[in-house]
Amino acid sequence: MSASPMNVGIIGCGVISTAYIRGATRSSHIRVQSVADIREDAARSQASAMGVGYATIDELLADPSIEIVINLTVPNAHADVSRRILEAGKHVYSEKPLTVSVEQAQALLHFAAERGLRVGCAPDTFLGASHQACRALLDEGRIGKVLGGAASFLSRGMEAWHPNPDFFFKPGGGPVLDLGPYYITVLVNLLGPVRTLTATASTGYPTRRIGSGDRADEEIIVETPTSYSALLTFESGARFTLDASWDVWKHQRSPIEIYGTEGSLLVPDPNFFGDEPKVSKRAEEWQAVDISAFAFGERNRTLRTGREVADHRSIGVVDMALAIKDARPHRASGELALHVLEVLLAIGRSARESQVVEIGSRCERPIPVSPGDNELVFEASNQPHPGKVA
Ligand SMILES: NC(=O)c1ccc[n+]([C@@H]2O[C@H](COP(=O)([O-])OP(=O)(O)OC[C@H]3O[C@@H](n4cnc5c(N)ncnc54)[C@H](O)[C@@H]3O)[C@@H](O)[C@H]2O)c1
Structure with a gap:
C-alpha cells in the first residue's frame, strides 16, 4: 500500500x-x-x-x-x-x-x-461487516440456492423530528427514493441485478404535521405516494417482495429475509454496517452469524433513539x-x-402505470x-x- x-x-x-x-x-x-x-x-x-x-x-x-x-x-x-x-x-x-x-x-x-x-x-x-458476512455465507452456499425473500422498511416518516420535512412528501421524495438505495444496493451485492418488477403505491395521509422546530404544527400537503409494495425478480430467478412505507406506526418485520433451498438468512439493517445477521439450517433454530472477522463492524455512533450502531460512511x-x-x-x-x-x-x-417494468x-x-x-x-x-x- x-x-x-x-x-x-x-x-x-x-x-x-x-x-x-x-x-x-x-x-x-x-x-x-x-x-x-x-x-x-x-x-x-x-x-x-x-x-x-x-x-x-x-x-x-x-x-x-x-x-x-x-x-x-x-x-x-x-x-x-x-x-x-x-x-x-x-x-x-x-x-x-x-x-x-x-x-x-x-x-x-x-x-x-x-x-x-x-x-x-x-x-x-454493503462493504461493512454485516453485509459482507451475509455475502460470504450466501456465496458458500450455506442456505443453498436463493429462491426468494422479503425486504421492508416501514415507519411513520420524518415529519415528527425533521424541522423542514416538506421535500420528503413532494414529487422526488417518498420512502423508495430516500431509503431504497440502501436496500436495493445490499440486495444487488448479495444476489446480482434485478431483471423485472411490478409495484403498487398509495398515500396513507393527505397531510402531515411538522413535529419540531420553528414550523412545529404547520401542515404539509402530501404530494407523493408514501407506501409502496413491489415484486422484484432478479436475474438469478429469485423473487423478492419489497414494502416501503411512511404510513406504519409499529411492525415486527425484518429489514431483509432471504429464503434458500437449505435454510433462511436474516440480513440486518442496510443503513448500517455492524448489526448481527442470523441464519437457519432448514427449519432449525436461528443461529447468530459471527461478523467479527470482517472489517467495519464496530459500533461508533449513537442514534437519537439511543441505539448504538456502526457507521463507517x-x-x-x-x-x-x-x-x-x-x-x-x-x-x-x-x-x-x-x-x-x-x-x-x-x-x-x-x-403509476400499473405495468411490469x-x-x-x-x-x-x-x-x-x-x-x-x-x-x-x-x-x-x-x-x-x-x-x-x-
Ligand atoms: N443527511 C443525511 O443523513 C444523509 C444520509 C445519507 C445520504 N445523504 C445524501 O447526501 C446528500 C446531501 O445531503 P445533506 O443532508 O448533507 O444535504 P444538505 O441540504 O444538508 O446539504 C447539501 C449542501 O449542498 C450545497 N449545494 C446545493 N447545490 C449545490 C451546488 N450546485 N453546488 C455546490 N453546492 C451545492 C448546499 O448549499 C448544501 O450546503 C444528498 O444526496 C442526500 O441524499 C444524506
Missing part, C-alpha cells in the same frame, strides 16, 4: 459532510484537502469546524493536488456538479442517488469512461482511492449505482471484501472513531 494519502475535495457542506470528513480522518489512504459549497459561508464554517481547507468551487476544481472530488450536494444538483468534477479531470464519488434520472446517470458514466475517470457512489454500507471513497492506485475495479461503482437508480425509479413508474441496465456484483482482504484493503482506515457522528 502506498504511504501517501490521496487528496480529496468535497463539494457540498451540509449535514452529511461531517460524517465524510470524520471518516476521512480515520483513514491513512485519503486526506481532505479542501471543502467548497455554493454557499461559501457554509464551506468556510465547515472547514474551520472540521480543521480542513476551504476553497471556492472553482479553486477546488483547479487544484492539481486533488484526485477525487466527493459530491455531497442535493440530489437535483448531483448530475451537474459531478459532470463539472469530471470536466476538471478528477474522479467523482457522489452521495446517493447518483442522479435523478437514468438518462443523466448513463450520460455521466459515458462521459467519465471517455476520459478514463472513475465514478463512485454511495451507499457503501466514506469507506467507499477509501476503496475507490485504493482501487485507482492498484488499477482494480472499485466496489461502490457508478454501474452499481445506475442499476440501483433504475430499479428505484422503475418502482415508481410501475405503480423490465430493467435495462445490468451490473456485476462488487468484489467481496473477504476477511483475508481486510488488512490489505482497508488496513489503516479501520481505526476507532475519533468522536460520535451526530
Whole structure:
C-alpha cells in the first residue's frame, strides 16, 4: 500500500459532510484537502469546524493536488456538479442517488469512461461487516440456492423530528427514493441485478404535521405516494417482495429475509454496517452469524433513539482511492449505482402505470471484501472513531 494519502475535495457542506470528513480522518489512504459549497459561508464554517481547507468551487476544481472530488450536494444538483468534477479531470464519488434520472446517470458514466475517470457512489454500507458476512455465507452456499425473500422498511416518516420535512412528501421524495438505495444496493451485492418488477403505491395521509422546530404544527400537503409494495425478480430467478412505507406506526418485520433451498438468512439493517445477521439450517433454530472477522463492524455512533450502531460512511471513497492506485475495479461503482437508480425509479413508474417494468441496465456484483482482504484493503482506515457522528 502506498504511504501517501490521496487528496480529496468535497463539494457540498451540509449535514452529511461531517460524517465524510470524520471518516476521512480515520483513514491513512485519503486526506481532505479542501471543502467548497455554493454557499461559501457554509464551506468556510465547515472547514474551520472540521480543521480542513476551504476553497471556492472553482479553486477546488483547479487544484492539481486533488484526485477525487466527493459530491455531497442535493440530489437535483448531483448530475451537474459531478459532470463539472469530471470536466476538471478528477474522479467523482457522489452521495446517493447518483442522479435523478437514468438518462443523466448513463450520460455521466459515458462521459467519465471517455476520459478514463472513475465514478463512485454511495451507499457503501454493503462493504461493512454485516453485509459482507451475509455475502460470504450466501456465496458458500450455506442456505443453498436463493429462491426468494422479503425486504421492508416501514415507519411513520420524518415529519415528527425533521424541522423542514416538506421535500420528503413532494414529487422526488417518498420512502423508495430516500431509503431504497440502501436496500436495493445490499440486495444487488448479495444476489446480482434485478431483471423485472411490478409495484403498487398509495398515500396513507393527505397531510402531515411538522413535529419540531420553528414550523412545529404547520401542515404539509402530501404530494407523493408514501407506501409502496413491489415484486422484484432478479436475474438469478429469485423473487423478492419489497414494502416501503411512511404510513406504519409499529411492525415486527425484518429489514431483509432471504429464503434458500437449505435454510433462511436474516440480513440486518442496510443503513448500517455492524448489526448481527442470523441464519437457519432448514427449519432449525436461528443461529447468530459471527461478523467479527470482517472489517467495519464496530459500533461508533449513537442514534437519537439511543441505539448504538456502526457507521463507517466514506469507506467507499477509501476503496475507490485504493482501487485507482492498484488499477482494480472499485466496489461502490457508478454501474452499481445506475442499476440501483433504475430499479428505484422503475418502482415508481410501475405503480403509476400499473405495468411490469423490465430493467435495462445490468451490473456485476462488487468484489467481496473477504476477511483475508481486510488488512490489505482497508488496513489503516479501520481505526476507532475519533468522536460520535451526530
Ligand atoms: N443527511 C443525511 O443523513 C444523509 C444520509 C445519507 C445520504 N445523504 C445524501 O447526501 C446528500 C446531501 O445531503 P445533506 O443532508 O448533507 O444535504 P444538505 O441540504 O444538508 O446539504 C447539501 C449542501 O449542498 C450545497 N449545494 C446545493 N447545490 C449545490 C451546488 N450546485 N453546488 C455546490 N453546492 C451545492 C448546499 O448549499 C448544501 O450546503 C444528498 O444526496 C442526500 O441524499 C444524506
